[in-house]
Amino acid sequence: MKYVNQPMQKKDAKALVTGQPVYTDDLAPKDCLIVKVLRSPHAHALIEEINTDAAMKVPGIVCVLTYKDVPQERFTFAGQTYPELSPYDRLILDRRLRFVGDAVAIVAGETEKAVDKALKIIKVKYQVLEAVLDFHQAKDNTVVIHPEDNWLAQVPVGGDNKRNLCASRSESKGDVDQVLKECRYTVERTYHTKANQQAMMETFRAYTYLDHFGRLNVVASTQVPFHVRRILGRALGIGASNVRVIKPRIGGGFGAKQTSVAEVYPAIVTLKTKRPAKMVFSRYESQICSSPRHEMEVTVRLGADEEGHLKAIDIYTLSNTGAFGEHGPTTVGLSGHKPLGLYRDYEAYRFSYDVVYTNRMSAGAYRGYGATQGIFAVESAIDELAELMHMDPVKFREMNLTKEGGKFIGYDGSTWVTSCTLDQCLERAKEMIGWDEKYPARDLGNGKVRGVGAALAMQGSAIAGVDVGGASVKLGEDASYTLSLGATDMGTGCDTILSQMAADVLETDFDNIIAWGVDTDVSPYDSGSYASATTYVTGMAVARACQDLREKIKELGASMLELSPEEVEFDGREVYQLDGEKKVSLEAIAVKGTCGNNTSLQASATASSKISPPPFMAAAVEVEVDKETGSVEIIDYAAVVDCGTPINPNLARVQTEGGLAQGIGMALYEDIQYNAKGQMRNNSFMQYKIPTRQDVGKIRVEFAPSYEESHPFGAKSIGEIVINTPCPAIANAVYNAVGVRIREMPITPEKVLMGIMGDH
Amino acid sequence: MEIKFWLNGKKIQAETEPDTLLLDFLREHGCCSVKRGCETANSGLCTVLMEDRPVLSCSMLAARADGKKIVTLEGMQKEAEEFGEFLANEGAEQCGFCNPGFIMNVFAMLKELSDPTEEEINEYLAGNLCRCSGFMGQTRSILKFLEYKKAEKEEAKGQ
Structure with missing residues (x-):
C-alpha cells in the first residue's frame, strides 16, 4: 500500500485554501430569481385566507405560490433509500401549519429587496390551533398534528398519525425483568438530550434551472444527490427522470444535508416560471426550520451481579420528531442498538421506543444519528451502576466491554464482532489522561476541582443490507484515470481517500487519479454520504471497479501482444508476458483504447454490505469545575479510535477532533429552546453558542486500528462515532469532580451550581 | 450612490x-x-x-x-497558497467554507503579533468559527507556519 494509510493532502485543498468560487452560491447564475419563503408565526394553525394580490404587484416580483398552487401528494424530505422509512407527511406548502417557521408561501423576484417587500404584504388570516409543544404530552393527545388521510407510511414502523405517533417498536432477548430482579445491583435512570443544530458554516442552499431538454437541473449543497432527485420528482409530480442533481463543493453537512431542506422551493419556482432560481437559507432560517438532532429522553435500566458482570440492559427511548417525520423512525433505533453493542455477555435486553410528533421544527439526521443520545444515557448509567458497586467505572467497563471474536447481543448490524480493539482503546485513553492518578478528582484548593470521566462509543459502517456505494473508473487517452463517484464529499475528504484506494489498486500515482462527482445524470448510483457509509461501502465499490479495470487493461494489453490475458500480468505501468519478454506500456494501451478498439477501458462497480462493522472508541476527559460558579472547563480530552485502517490518518484525526469539538458543544452549550408559544429562543449564532477555539481545551487523538476483513483495506467508518463520547464522558467527569450528576444536556453552569448547592 | x-x-x-x-x-x-x-x-x-x-x-x-x-x-493568492499548504498538510481545511475569513484573520494576526503564543492565537482568532476541524489542526498549521517563517528569516539573516 503506497497511498492508503498515508496523510495525503485533500485533492481540492488548493481551491479551498485560496477561496475559489466552488460552492453553490458562487456558481449560481447572476440573473436567477431570488426565492424566499414566508414563515408561519404560529406553532399550529390553519390558513383561513391568504391574499397575494398586493405582493404580486411589487415591482420585480415574478411569482407567489401558496398551498393552492402545489401538488397534493405527500412526500418526505428525508434522504433515505427507497422505500423510505420516514413517512410521507409533507406537502410543499400545506394549509395546516405545524411549527413556527413552517412554510406559508413562496415568493420569487428579481431582487432580494423586492422579495422582502412582497413577503411583508402577503395577507394571511390564520385560525390558530392549540399546539403540542411538550413531547411527553404528544402521544394520544386530542390535538392531532397530522390528521390528514393521505399520511402514508410506506413501511410499517409502528406509526399512527391519528395518535401523533411517527413510529414505535419493542424488541427483546431473554426475560429482562426477571434477570434484573435477580441482579445484586440495579439502576434505573432517565436521561434527556436536546435538539441541536448541525450549524455547518454553509447554510442550506440550491439553485435550479431548466436545461435544453426542459429538464429540471438542481445544483444543491446536499449529501444525497440521488435521493434529492427522487424526492423532487415525487414532490413536484414530474418524476425523477425529469430531475438532474449536481453537487458542487459543500460547506459542511453533518447530516443536516441528508434532508432535502431547501431544494424544493427554487425547484417549484423554476418549474412555474421556466427561469433560473435560487434559495439561500439565512442563518435564522437554518436555525428555525431545518433538520436538527432529535430530542430524546432515554430511560435505562441496568443490572449487574455481585462481581460486576453486566447482566441486563433495558432501554426505552421517547424521541421527538417535531412537525414532520424525517429520520424519525430510524434515528431512534440507534439510541438502543449502538449502546447495546458496547457490552458483552449480558443475559437479557429489551429496547423499546416511541417517536412522537410535536409542533416544533422537524428533526432530522445529525452526526451520531440517535447513537449519540443513547450512548450518553447508557454510558452515564454505567457510571451510576459502578458507583453503586463502589467500583472504578473504567474497571467495570474493562470487565464487560465488547471484544473481537465475540457475539453481538443487541446490535443489529452484525452477529459477530469481526474487528475490535475497544479494550486497547480504553487502556490507552486511560494512560493518556493519567486515570489511575487522577480518578476521581483533585481539589485544587482555589475553589476549583478537576475530575476525570470516561466513556465508550461505537457507530456502524453503512446501513447493513441497504446502503449502496458506487464507483466508475476509466482510463483516459493520456493514461490518467478518472474516478467517477456518487458519494458526496462534504469537506470530509472522501474524494481524496477514495482516490488513495483507487491509486493503490491500480498501482498508479495518486496524482494520476482524477476524482469527480456528483451529477446524477452521469455518476454511478450511490446512496450518498451518510450513515458512516462512504469509506466502507463506496471504498469497496472503488476497489472492485479498479480491479475490474485492471482486468480490462490486461485484456487489451494481451491482445496488443498477441497473447491471451492468462499469459500476462499488469504492474500498473505495463502489461508484460509472464513467461517471456513481450511487454506494452500503459500509455500505449491507453492510446490503443481510442483507436480501432473493442475493449472498454471503463469499469463500474456497486457495493453493499450485509454487515455494518462498528468502529469503536474510548475517551477520557479531565474537566475543571468552578465550585463558585458551576462552570465547566475542558482541560484535556484524550480519545483513542478503532476505525480499522485509517485510510488517511490526517483526515481521520481531523474528523475526530472536529467531532469531539461538536460533541463538546452539545455537552456544554448547545440547546434549542422554545418559548411557550413555540417560538425558538436561540435563533441565531448570538444566542445559540457553538464552541470557539477557546472552549474546546486540549484535544488529543490516537488510533488503535483493528483490521476489518470485509473491507479491501481493512477500514471501517470514522465520521459519526467521534461525536458520541463527549456528553457522557464530561457528565461523568463533572460527577467525579463535584458529585453532581447531570442527566439533561447541556451541562450548564446553572445546573451544576444548583446541584452543588443542593448538596449543602 | x-x-x-x-x-x-x-x-x-x-x-x-x-x-x-x-x-x-x-x-x-x-x-x-x-x-x-x-x-x-x-x-x-x-x-x-x-x-x-x-x-x-x-x-x-x-x-x-x-x-x-x-x-x-x-488579492492575497500567493500568501494564501503559502499558508494554505500548511493548513492542507494537517487536513484542517476540511469543507473550506470558513477558510477565507480564517486565513485573512491569520494574516491580520501575523501583522500584529510577531510571535504569538498558542493562547494568543486562540484569543485573536476566537471570532473565526469552524464547525469541521475542532480547531486543533488549524492551530497546528499556524504554529508550523510560524516555525517555517522563522527559519526562513534566520536563513535570510545568515546569508
Whole structure:
C-alpha cells in the first residue's frame, strides 16, 4: 500500500485554501430569481385566507405560490433509500401549519429587496390551533398534528398519525425483568438530550434551472444527490427522470444535508416560471426550520451481579420528531442498538421506543444519528451502576466491554464482532489522561476541582443490507484515470481517500487519479454520504471497479501482444508476458483504447454490505469545575479510535477532533429552546453558542486500528462515532469532580451550581 | 450612490445602494471568497482587510469602503497558497467554507503579533468559527507556519 494509510493532502485543498468560487452560491447564475419563503408565526394553525394580490404587484416580483398552487401528494424530505422509512407527511406548502417557521408561501423576484417587500404584504388570516409543544404530552393527545388521510407510511414502523405517533417498536432477548430482579445491583435512570443544530458554516442552499431538454437541473449543497432527485420528482409530480442533481463543493453537512431542506422551493419556482432560481437559507432560517438532532429522553435500566458482570440492559427511548417525520423512525433505533453493542455477555435486553410528533421544527439526521443520545444515557448509567458497586467505572467497563471474536447481543448490524480493539482503546485513553492518578478528582484548593470521566462509543459502517456505494473508473487517452463517484464529499475528504484506494489498486500515482462527482445524470448510483457509509461501502465499490479495470487493461494489453490475458500480468505501468519478454506500456494501451478498439477501458462497480462493522472508541476527559460558579472547563480530552485502517490518518484525526469539538458543544452549550408559544429562543449564532477555539481545551487523538476483513483495506467508518463520547464522558467527569450528576444536556453552569448547592 | 476604493490593489468605481453591505458588494464584484456565515457578526467567515485591519464585511456598509483600501483573499493568492499548504498538510481545511475569513484573520494576526503564543492565537482568532476541524489542526498549521517563517528569516539573516 503506497497511498492508503498515508496523510495525503485533500485533492481540492488548493481551491479551498485560496477561496475559489466552488460552492453553490458562487456558481449560481447572476440573473436567477431570488426565492424566499414566508414563515408561519404560529406553532399550529390553519390558513383561513391568504391574499397575494398586493405582493404580486411589487415591482420585480415574478411569482407567489401558496398551498393552492402545489401538488397534493405527500412526500418526505428525508434522504433515505427507497422505500423510505420516514413517512410521507409533507406537502410543499400545506394549509395546516405545524411549527413556527413552517412554510406559508413562496415568493420569487428579481431582487432580494423586492422579495422582502412582497413577503411583508402577503395577507394571511390564520385560525390558530392549540399546539403540542411538550413531547411527553404528544402521544394520544386530542390535538392531532397530522390528521390528514393521505399520511402514508410506506413501511410499517409502528406509526399512527391519528395518535401523533411517527413510529414505535419493542424488541427483546431473554426475560429482562426477571434477570434484573435477580441482579445484586440495579439502576434505573432517565436521561434527556436536546435538539441541536448541525450549524455547518454553509447554510442550506440550491439553485435550479431548466436545461435544453426542459429538464429540471438542481445544483444543491446536499449529501444525497440521488435521493434529492427522487424526492423532487415525487414532490413536484414530474418524476425523477425529469430531475438532474449536481453537487458542487459543500460547506459542511453533518447530516443536516441528508434532508432535502431547501431544494424544493427554487425547484417549484423554476418549474412555474421556466427561469433560473435560487434559495439561500439565512442563518435564522437554518436555525428555525431545518433538520436538527432529535430530542430524546432515554430511560435505562441496568443490572449487574455481585462481581460486576453486566447482566441486563433495558432501554426505552421517547424521541421527538417535531412537525414532520424525517429520520424519525430510524434515528431512534440507534439510541438502543449502538449502546447495546458496547457490552458483552449480558443475559437479557429489551429496547423499546416511541417517536412522537410535536409542533416544533422537524428533526432530522445529525452526526451520531440517535447513537449519540443513547450512548450518553447508557454510558452515564454505567457510571451510576459502578458507583453503586463502589467500583472504578473504567474497571467495570474493562470487565464487560465488547471484544473481537465475540457475539453481538443487541446490535443489529452484525452477529459477530469481526474487528475490535475497544479494550486497547480504553487502556490507552486511560494512560493518556493519567486515570489511575487522577480518578476521581483533585481539589485544587482555589475553589476549583478537576475530575476525570470516561466513556465508550461505537457507530456502524453503512446501513447493513441497504446502503449502496458506487464507483466508475476509466482510463483516459493520456493514461490518467478518472474516478467517477456518487458519494458526496462534504469537506470530509472522501474524494481524496477514495482516490488513495483507487491509486493503490491500480498501482498508479495518486496524482494520476482524477476524482469527480456528483451529477446524477452521469455518476454511478450511490446512496450518498451518510450513515458512516462512504469509506466502507463506496471504498469497496472503488476497489472492485479498479480491479475490474485492471482486468480490462490486461485484456487489451494481451491482445496488443498477441497473447491471451492468462499469459500476462499488469504492474500498473505495463502489461508484460509472464513467461517471456513481450511487454506494452500503459500509455500505449491507453492510446490503443481510442483507436480501432473493442475493449472498454471503463469499469463500474456497486457495493453493499450485509454487515455494518462498528468502529469503536474510548475517551477520557479531565474537566475543571468552578465550585463558585458551576462552570465547566475542558482541560484535556484524550480519545483513542478503532476505525480499522485509517485510510488517511490526517483526515481521520481531523474528523475526530472536529467531532469531539461538536460533541463538546452539545455537552456544554448547545440547546434549542422554545418559548411557550413555540417560538425558538436561540435563533441565531448570538444566542445559540457553538464552541470557539477557546472552549474546546486540549484535544488529543490516537488510533488503535483493528483490521476489518470485509473491507479491501481493512477500514471501517470514522465520521459519526467521534461525536458520541463527549456528553457522557464530561457528565461523568463533572460527577467525579463535584458529585453532581447531570442527566439533561447541556451541562450548564446553572445546573451544576444548583446541584452543588443542593448538596449543602 | 457612487463609491470609489481600492479593491485588491485595483481602483474601482461603482454604483451601489446606501444600504448595501460590503459583503454583498464584494461578492457581486467577483470576490466570492467572502462568505456569509450568519447575520449576527458571530462567525468571522466574511473577514476582509480594510486599511490592513480585519473587519467583518457583513457589519459594514459598502459606502464605508469609499476611499479605503480593501483586500480579500482574491488579492492575497500567493500568501494564501503559502499558508494554505500548511493548513492542507494537517487536513484542517476540511469543507473550506470558513477558510477565507480564517486565513485573512491569520494574516491580520501575523501583522500584529510577531510571535504569538498558542493562547494568543486562540484569543485573536476566537471570532473565526469552524464547525469541521475542532480547531486543533488549524492551530497546528499556524504554529508550523510560524516555525517555517522563522527559519526562513534566520536563513535570510545568515546569508
